[in-house]
């Protein structure tokens with residue numbers, strides 16, 4: 001299997017979730033072995049997608065360099081990763097990715113508009129060899145386990161009548177991603193939104209780009225896109241956060257009540273010891289290669 005980029009440049013304008021100002025984003029093809037590279041055209045700063053460049057994971061995954069940041073990269077990266085794109089330049093004229101409708105389906109459409117181009121170089125993947133996990137006192141847990149497949153398993157338990165317990169196991173393929181994951185929107189609670197706005201965040205947030213809940217119910221008049229949209233969005237986020245590994249993941253991601261912060265700690269922990277992982281070449285590794293070829297077949 002070969003590395004991928006997009007076939008042509010595509011552009012979109014939208015507002016950022018936190019500042020609420022318009023931002024123009026252009027996706028450009030890149031050569032093999034370049035990885036995912038962000039560029040702030042207004043600042044002239046290049047920020048490669050690397051774990052070391054993660055500067056904040058509280059509300060969203062944020063990367064930065066020399067004091068210049070790009071916020072809320074996870075939904076775009078989720079779509080980029082889902083389509084198996086290894087090399088891409090993302091040009092932005094402000095500090096946030098346009099949030100669109102709060103899911104990744106708009107980015108999927110943008111990637112399909114651009115088209116996918118195979119490059120000459122062989123695709124690499126990171127294979128989990130030994131289980132690593134990060135846990136918290138409150139019982140939150142994220143883990144990466146060995147598997148020849150690409151699995152994302154997530155459960156949540158919110159003391160809220162509209163959410164409650166939800167679990168979803170996603171056996172990766174691009175078709176399944178588009179159908180069952182990509183349309184799941186981010187969500188927020190009204191009291192949090194009010195607090196965030198008071199400190200100058202979530203200014204672009206609305207029912208246009210998030211599911212908003214009060215203490216008892218969902219406020220969006222259109223309701224949910226999936227009965228368990230909340231846990232599906234958590235999987236969407238996790239796929240985007242695992243893109244920080246720099247290679248396609250071969251293994252099982254397993255989480256209960258995970259977050260961007262725990263995902264970041266997990267990617268760092270995997271890289272702490274070479275016993276935990278190996279980098280494989282998907283032109284050579286037959287079994288894994290078959291999994292990917294099936295998974296990406298119709299992308």
Ligand SMILES: [Zn+2]
Nearest residue numbers: 074075186237
């Ligand atoms: Zn999200």
